[in-house]
Structure formats: C-alpha cells, structure tokens
Amino acid sequence: MMPVILWSDALVFLLLAAGALMTWYVRSQEYLLLPWRRVARSNVAMVSLLVLSLFLLVGILDTLHYRVALKDKSAGQIVYSPEVLSVFDKLVEPLRLHTEKTYSAPLALTLYAKESVTDAQGNVVRVYPKLQYVTDDAQVMSRAVTGALLGLLAGGLLVVAVRYAGYLIGWVPAFAGMTIFKERRAVVIATLIIAGLIGMTINLASVYHVLGTDKVGQDVLYLSLKSIRTGLIIGTVTTLVTLPLALFLGVAAGYFRGWIDDVIQYVYTVLSSIPSVLLIAAAVLMMQVTIDTHPNWFDTAASRADLRLVFLCLILGMTSWTGLCRLLRGETLKLRELEYIQAAQSFGVSSLRILSRHIMPNVMHIILIALVMDFSGLVLAEAVLSYVGVGVDPSMISFGTMINGARLEMAREPMVWWALASAFGFMLVLVLAANLFADAVRDAFDPRMNRS
Amino acid sequence: MIVYLIRRILYAIPILIGVNLLTFTLFFVVNTPDDMARMQLGIKRVTPEAIEKWKHQHGYDKPLLINEMADSSRKLTDTIFWQKSASMFVLDFGFSDDGRSISREIVTRMGPSLAIALPTFLIGLVFYVSFALLMTLFRATALDIAGVALCVVLMSVSGLFYIIGGQFLISKLWHLVPISGYAGGGFKFVVLPVLIGVIGGIGSSSRWYRTIFLEEIGKDYVRTARAKGLSELRVLFTHVLKNAMIPILTGVVVVIPLLFMGSLLTESFFGIPGLGSYTIDAINAQDFSVVRAMVFLGSLLYIVGLILTDISYTLVDPRVRLQ
Numbered sequence: 001m002m003p004v005i006l007w008s009d010a011l012v013f014l015l016l017a018a019g020a021l022m023t024w025y026v027r028s029q030e031y032l033l034l035p036w037r038r039v040a041r042s043n044v045a046m047v048s049l050l051v052l053s054l055f056l057l058v059g060i061l062d063t064l065h066y067r068v069a070l071k072d073k074s075a076g077q078i079v080y081s082p083e084v085l086s087v088f089d090k091l092v093e094p095l096r097l098h099t100e101k102t103y104s105a106p107l108a109l110t111l112y113a114k115e116s117v118t119d120a121q122g123n124v125v126r127v128y129p130k131l132q133y134v135t136d137d138a139q140v141m142s143r144a145v146t147g148a149l150l151g152l153l154a155g156g157l158l159v160v161a162v163r164y165a166g167y168l169i170g171w172v173p174a175f176a177g178m179t180i181f182k183e184r185r186a187v188v189i190a191t192l193i194i195a196g197l198i199g200m201t202i203n204l205a206s207v208y209h210v211l212g213t214d215k216v217g218q219d220v221l222y223l224s225l226k227s228i229r230t231g232l233i234i235g236t237v238t239t240l241v242t243l244p245l246a247l248f249l250g251v252a253a254g255y256f257r258g259w260i261d262d263v264i265q266y267v268y269t270v271l272s273s274i275p276s277v278l279l280i281a282a283a284v285l286m287m288q289v290t291i292d293t294h295p296n297w298f299d300t301a302a303s304r305a306d307l308r309l310v311f312l313c314l315i316l317g318m319t320s321w322t323g324l325c326r327l328l329r330g331e332t333l334k335l336r337e338l339e340y341i342q343a344a345q346s347f348g349v350s351s352l353r354i355l356s357r358h359i360m361p362n363v364m365h366i367i368l369i370a371l372v373m374d375f376s377g378l379v380l381a382e383a384v385l386s387y388v389g390v391g392v393d394p395s396m397i398s399f400g401t402m403i404n405g406a407r408l409e410m411a412r413e414p415m416v417w418w419a420l421a422s423a424f425g426f427m428l429v430l431v432l433a434a435n436l437f438a439d440a441v442r443d444a445f446d447p448r449m450n451r452s
Numbered sequence: 453m454i455v456y457l458i459r460r461i462l463y464a465i466p467i468l469i470g471v472n473l474l475t476f477t478l479f480f481v482v483n484t485p486d487d488m489a490r491m492q493l494g495i496k497r498v499t500p501e502a503i504e505k506w507k508h509q510h511g512y513d514k515p516l517l518i519n520e521m522a523d524s525s526r527k528l529t530d531t532i533f534w535q536k537s538a539s540m541f542v543l544d545f546g547f548s549d550d551g552r553s554i555s556r557e558i559v560t561r562m563g564p565s566l567a568i569a570l571p572t573f574l575i576g577l578v579f580y581v582s583f584a585l586l587m588t589l590f591r592a593t594a595l596d597i598a599g600v601a602l603c604v605v606l607m608s609v610s611g612l613f614y615i616i617g618g619q620f621l622i623s624k625l626w627h628l629v630p631i632s633g634y635a636g637g638g639f640k641f642v643v644l645p646v647l648i649g650v651i652g653g654i655g656s657s658s659r660w661y662r663t664i665f666l667e668e669i670g671k672d673y674v675r676t677a678r679a680k681g682l683s684e685l686r687v688l689f690t691h692v693l694k695n696a697m698i699p700i701l702t703g704v705v706v707v708i709p710l711l712f713m714g715s716l717l718t719e720s721f722f723g724i725p726g727l728g729s730y731t732i733d734a735i736n737a738q739d740f741s742v743v744r745a746m747v748f749l750g751s752l753l754y755i756v757g758l759i760l761t762d763i764s765y766t767l768v769d770p771r772v773r774l775q
Contacts, residue, residue: 270470275750277716281735282478282743289483289491376608383610388716389736403612410620424613432608439604 002080004065006306011237011313012063035365038444045440047190048433054194055228055430062088062229065302084302088229092222095205098133100217103409106418107208109134113414134208143207144200151199155192212418214406220419223397224426230398231430234313234382235375241317242374246324247367251359253325254332255351264329268322276319277388283315284390305393312385312392316378324370331363365445372438376431383427399427453766460762464755468541471751475744476537485512485532488740492549510549510741511535536741545745549737554745557730564634565714565726567642572649573711576657577704579650581693584661588669589688600659607655615721618648632723645722649715664699668692697768705761709753713746 005013026032039045064087067080089096103112110128119125201221204210211220253264271279291297291308298304335341336359344354379399385391386400387407394401402423409416479488489506490498507513514532515521536546545554587599622644623631629640668674669692677687714728723729727746734742765772 266466266470270467270474270751273467273751273754274471274474274747275710275713275754278731278743278747278750281731282475282747285735285738285740285743286478286482288738289487292491293483293487380610383612384717387612388720388732399610403610403616407612407616410616410624420616424610427610428608428613431610432605435604435608 001069002067004067004084004302006065006084006303007310008233008237008306008313009063009065011240011310012060012233015236015240016060035444039440042440042443043184043186043190044436046184046187048437048440050187050191050194051429051433052437054198055232055433058088058225059229059232061091062086062226064088067300082300084300088225092205092225094133095219095222098209098219100131100133100209100213101129102213102215102217103416104131104209104213104217106210106212106220107140107204108212112416131209140204140208143203147200147203148196149199150203151196152192154199155195158195159188159191211422214419215409220422223402223419224422226397227399227402227423227426228430230309230392230396231379231382231427233309234316234392235378235434237310237313238317238320238378239371239374241314242321242324243367243371245317245321246328246370247360247363249321250325250328251332251355251363254329255336255355255359257333261329264325268325271319272322274319277385279319280315280385281388281390283318284312284385287311287315301395305396308393309396316381320374320378324367324374327366327370328363331366332359335359335362365447369438369442369445372434372441376434376438379427379431379434383423399423457759457763460759464759467755468748468752471748472537472540475747476533479740479744480516480532480536488512491738511546536744540745540748545748546741548734548742549739554742558727558745558749561714561725561727561730562712563726564724565712565719565728568645568649568718568722568724568726569711569714571642571646572715573707575646576650576653580654580657581661581700583654583658584665585688585693587658587662588665588692589684591666591669600662603655603659603662605655606651607659609655611652611717614648614652615717618644618651619721622647632721634722634724641722641724645718645724649718660703661696661700664696665692668696671695694768698765701764701768702761705764706754706757708760709756710750712753713750 065084067084070079070081101111105112110130114126115129116124117127117129201210205221209219214220249264253261341354341358344358382391382398383400383403386398387404391400392398402419406419485507486503489503493502493506512532514530517531517533548554587596590596619631622628629644634641674687674691677691714726716728716732719726719728720732731746
C-alpha cells in the first residue's frame with residue numbers, strides 16, 4: 001500500500017491546519033471567542049454545524065488516498081494499482097464493489113426493467129432479473145427498525161458522553177458556556193434523529209442499494225457520498241485563492257489610495273465586468289487544452305482529474321475575489337480616517353505595522369462572513385458548471401456530474417428518479433446547513449446587527 | 453450630465469482594452485494556436501500539415517503581435533491580435549468555426565433571449581419586491597419567520613432542480629405546455645421558462661430586498677412618518693419603498709443590458725435559440741472565437757449597465773447630481 005497525496009489533498013490538509021491554528025488562537029482570546037459563543041447559543045446553528053461536521057468527516061476520510069500494491073511482483077519490484085482509493089472507499093467497500101447490471105430502484109430486489117430470461121424448462125420468459133448482490137430476504141422493515149434503534153442508542157451515548165465531557169471541560173474557562181447539549185432539547189432531539197437515520201442507512205446499506213443503482217449499476221448512495229468531497233473542496237479550497245488576493249489588494253487599495261488604488265480598482269473592474277460564467281468557461285477551456293497537450297504530467301487518471309479540480313478552484317477563486325476586495329477596500333477607506341489610525345500614523349508607526357495590527361483585525365469579521373456565505377454558492381456553482389461542461393473532470397464523482405448523467409433519466413419509462421433525487425437531496429442538505437450556519441455566523445459577527 | 457456621461461464612456465475604453473488583453477492572453481498566449489488546432493483535430497489525426505491547414509482556414513497562421521514579414525502599417529494589422537482581438541472594438545466578431553458570421557448570429561439570437569429574459573426579469577422584480585414588502589409589513593411575526601425560512605430553503609435548492617422539476621411536473625406529468633422548443637416564440641413555449649426563472653430567484657432576491665427594507669425601516673424618518681399618524685402601509689409604500697430605491701437600483705439596473713445575453717441554463721434546457729444556448733453550444737464544441745466574442749459582448753453590456761445605473765440614480769433621487 002502506498003499513500004498518495006494528490007494536490008487537492010495537500011490543499012485540504014493545509015486548510016485543516018489553518019483551521020486548527022485559527023481555533024487555537026481564537027480560544028486563547030476572550031474577545032474573539034465572544035461572537036462564537038453567540039453562534040453556539042443558536043440551536044439552528046448547532047444542528048447545521050452537526051450536519052456539516054458529518055459531511056466534513058466523510059470528506060476528510062475520502063481525502064486520505066492510497067494505492068494498493070498488486071499481487072504479482074515482477075522482478076522483485078512492487079507494482080501499484082493504477083486505481084487511487086481512499087480510506088472512505090475502504091470503509092464502504094461493499095457499496096463500491098457491489099455493482100449491478102443497470103438501474104434498480106431504491107431498496108429493490110430486482111432490476112428496474114424486465115429482461116428475457118431462459119427458465120429451467122427452456123422457455124424464454126420476460127421477468128425482472130434478480131439483483132446480484134441483494135439476497136432475497138426482504139426484511140426491509142425489521143432491518144430499518146433495528147438500524148434506527150442502534151443509531152439512536154449510539155446517538156444517545158454520544159449526547160451523554162459529550163454532555164459530561166462538557167461538564168468536565170466546562171472547568172476550563174475557554175470552554176465555559178460551550179457545552180452544546182446542556183439544556184438544549186432541540187439540539188439533543190436533532191442529534192438523535194440524525195443518529196437514527198444514519199444507523200438505519202448503515203444497516204440497510206449492508207444488504208440493499210438504499211438509493212438504488214444508476215445506469216452502469218453503481219450504488220447511488222456511494223456516488224452521493226463520494227460527491228461530498230468534491231463539493232467541499234470546491235467550496236473551501238477556492239477561498240485559498242480568494243482570501244489572499246482580496247485581503248491584500250483590498251486593504252492596500254483602501255489604505256494607500258492614489259495610484260495603487262487606481263491600479264487595483266482597474267484590475268477588479270476588468271475582471272468583474274466579464275460575466276463570471278463566461279470567464280470561467282473561457283479559462284476552463286484553456287485549461288483543458290493545456291491538460292490535453294501535456295498527458296505526461298499525470299501518472300494516474302485520478303491525479304489528472306484531481307489537478308483539473310484544483311485548477312477549477314483556482315479559476316473560481318480568480319474570478320470571485322473582486323466582490324470581497326471591493327468590500328474590504330470600502331471598509332479600509334473608512335477605517336483609515338479613524339482617530340486611532342491617525343494616532344498610530346503620527347507616532348510614526350510603519351504602514352506595514354498599521355495594516356497588520358490595526359486594519360486587518362478590524363476587517364476580519366467581513367472576511368469571515370464573506371467566506372461562510374460564499375461556500376454554499378460555490379457548491380451550487382459546481383453543479384451548474386459541470387452541467388455546462390466546464391466543471392470538474394467527467395470521471396470525477398460530483399453532484400454536477402451525477403445530475404448531468406441522470407438528467408435524461410426522467411424521460412425513461414418506467415421513470416428513473418432516484419439518482420437525480422439523491423444528488424439534489426444531498427446537495428440541498430449540505431447547502432441548507434451551510435446557509436443556516438452562515439446566517440448564524442453573520443448575525444453574530446456583523447456589528448450592524450442590533451443585539452438586545 | 454453630458455460631460456459626466458462622456459467621461460464615463462471614455463473610462464469604459466481602458467476597461468474594454470483590459471478585457472480584450474485578458475481574453476487575448478487566455479486564448480492565444482497561454483495556449484498557442486497550434487494547441488488549439490491539435491485539440492480541434494483530435495490527438496490522433498494530427499499532422500503538421502493538418503495543423504497548418506486548420507490555422508490557415510481560421511486565420512490563425514499569423515504572428516501574435518508584430519508581423520515582421522509585412523510592410524510598414526501591416527506590421528501591426530496583419531497579426532492575430534489585430535484581426536481577432538482589436539477588431540472586436542468595432543463589433544466585428546469574425547466567423548465561428550462552422551463558418552457563420554458571429555455578429556449576424558448575435559443579432560438574430562438576441563430576440564429569443566429577450567423573449568425569455570425580459571418577462572422573467574420584470575415579473576420577478578415585481579414579485580420579489582412585493583413579497584419582501586409583505587414580509588417587512590409583518591416583520592417579526594410568524595409570517596415573516598416562515599417567509600424567511602422559505603427563502604433560505606428556496607435559495608439552497610440548485611437552479612438545475614427548478615428546471616428539471618418544473619419540466620417534469622408541468623410538462624411531463626400535467627401536459628400543460630411543451631417540454632421544450634421555441635417555434636417563433638408562442639406563449640406556450642415562453643411561459644414555463646419564465647415561471648421557472650421567477651421561482652428560481654425568489655429565495656435570494658426576496659431576502660435581499662427584505663434586508664434593504666428592514667434597514668430603511670429603522671431610520672428616523674420612518675419614526676417621524678409614524679408619529680405624524682400615517683398608516684403602516686402608507687409608510688411602507690410611499691416612504692420606505694422610495695428611499696430603498698437606490699440600493700434596489702444598484703443591483704437591478706446593471707443586469708438590464710445583460711438580459712440580451714440570455715440565460716445559459718434555461719435556454720439550453722428549453723431549447724431556446726438564444727445567445728445563452730449559442731454560448732453553451734460554443735463551449736461544448738470548443739469554438740473559441742464564439743466564446744471570445746461573448747466574453748467581450750458581456751463585458752460591454754455590463755459597462756453599459758453600470759452607466760445606466762448612475763443615470764437611474766438621478767431619476768429617483770434628486771440629491772444625486774452627476775458631475
């Protein structure tokens with residue numbers, strides 16, 4: 001087994017490290033912790049955070065990639081499989097490997113359409129062929145109930161554990177008031193419901209195709225879960241490009257004014273004057289040409305698809321930093337006229353120091369709000385771009401490619417709705433949770449919100 | 453005002469030059485015409501002769517910026533930059549890969565695009581503003597909370613879902629209107645795309661307008677108006693709505709010229725022969741000259757929108773003077 005770190009994996013680890021560093025720093029500063037406490041007080045925010053963390057967990061497990069060593073060792077050398085797998089693939093191996101012949105409905109025992117089969121007497125009959133990997137026990141209900149009960153039990157244990165751990169860490173001042181399950185009936189109920197659903201799904205998925213199978217017989221649940229990583233990467237890695245560009249250029253334009261301001265304003269007016277879908281399409285087309293003319297850059301198909309994903313994030317970032325930049329420029333223009341900045345200037349503090357000590361901390365709330373608000377838009381944009389044909393690589397599993405592959409299936413007779421429904425459903429849950437969480441963050445951080 | 457407008461139009465020129473240089477860099481410098489030819493011809497059938505032929509057919513067999521071979525003034529004009537990029541300033545977009553004039557395509561396709569985009573825009577605007585006013589009127593009641601919750605859910609749904617779901621429900625299940633097609637723009641072909649376009653925008657737009665109205669309603673003049681004894685409806689419609697015009701116009705007027713471009717998704721799903729589906733087809737066929745033309749046209753219309761926005765301010769707010 002050989003661990004593989006794709007480009008996007010490296011960027012995800014970088015983001016996780018940055019997130020951990022930020023958490024550590026925020027925890028050490030009481031005034032930074034205050035707005036987060038307001039977020040934690042919102043039940044809606046905590047439930048969405050729970051949902052988001054589950055998605056994140058799947059995404060992170062799906063980011064730990066490796067290649068399996070093949071059995072036949074030619075001339076003492078270990079040969080690795082060209083297929084790049086992830087820890088998540090290993091965990092849900094039955095889902096990945098149990099591919100049927102073609103479509104089958106959710107929880108079905110047979111394929112969706114009749115086929116001609118020769119029976120024992122030699123007659124040709126039209127029957128629904130049995131699924132290869134679903135043993136015919138048809139105990140859907142009992143399996144669902146046991147699964148849900150087990151899930152509830154696990155969820156209950158989790159709640160109790162976190163609650164008492166909460167009491168324990170409650171002694172550490174930084175955690176005071178952060179015990180999310182204390183006196184929070186709504187959060188506890190939501191946690192239990194989610195745990196029950198997960199338990200049910202796991203117990204059913206070990207026997208059935210819970211969300212059916214797609215055209216080539218792949219499990220739709222597996223595809224949906226794999227899409228999560230792509231969506232999360234588009235939503236988060238893009239900020240790695242947006243953030244530095246918007247922050248440095250916006251603050252510099254607002255603070256220095258003069259020709260620096262003119263140049264930066266010119267650059268972002270040019271970029272924002274091009275309709276973003278067209279700019280993205282143009283850039284992605286050009287990237288495709290580059291990738292196609294350099295096939296020797298990639299050792300596996302996965303690394304090729306992955307580099308395309310990273311480029312897509314880069315392009316999305318290059319086209320979407322202008323809005324945040326404009327906001328930051330405006331805020332800096334306001335801040336630089338304030339007395340404490342003028343005081344710092346008259347003391348002879350260098351511009352660099354004023355920017356880093358006095359301006360940047362005071363625009364951080366804008367950045368945070370913009371980042372969490374952008375996330376859901378980017379996840380939705382991925383689906384649209386992949387549909388248009390300028391999104392992720394067609395071989396990469398994502399909500400967009402799922403929808404694109406399934407959009408003609410509604411016209412089939414009998415109708416095949418499950419692949420589309422699953423893609424839209426998972427995307428809705430992810431984006432809704434992100435939107436609700438973003439709203440809570442905005443309410444807590446925006447100084448314009450009046451608080452009582 | 454005339455002087456201001458002239459200055460704004462002059463200011464648009466460097467921006468368009470910037471857009472032009474950017475697309476030129478993207479399309480000709482990052483990847484040379486040779487790469488494009490290889491891409492178009494397919495990796496297998498590529499021979500140096502085939503590449504040369506393709507480049508000659510499409511006019512890419514010239515130097516990028518300066519033609520050393522040509523005479524004095526043709527040194528600059530007989531180049532890819534001059535013929536493919538700079539010519540766009542006089543709205544000469546050249547020919548697409550299948551040999552048709554792009555300018556003519558744009559003119560004929562604008563009509564269908566507008567037939568969908570304009571009703572969507574107008575109906576949508578009226579509906580969103582009314583919905584937002586309703587939520588503002590009943591602010592902090594169960595109705596308002598339900599409205600905001602509805603908006604958040606609606607804006608979390610992918611735009612593709614509205615189109616696929618709408619086509620399925622209204623056309624396939626209920627057989628009310630054809631699934632797709634245009635056929636000269638009959639009412640039955642236009643109504644579904646417009647309806648879906650309006651529904652798709654409810655979430656984000658209504659919520660945005662509600663935020664604007666709520667911000668206005670906290671201001672002093674509203675309290676004065678109420679103190680005079682005006683009814684809440686009157687306050688909302690004559691005072692708040694008027695004062696909220698500036699932020700509303702900022703977001704709305706910019707998109708009016710862009711309506712000509714149509715919507716990529718709607719047009720491709722409903723088979724409407726507008727500029728949106730033209731662009732999508734060009735992207736899928738990797739027809740770079742069409743994409744380049746659309747990028748330029750899009751930014752031109754956006755800049756027109758910005759200027760229109762400034763003019764519209766003077767119409768609704770007598771305090772604004774353009775100098």
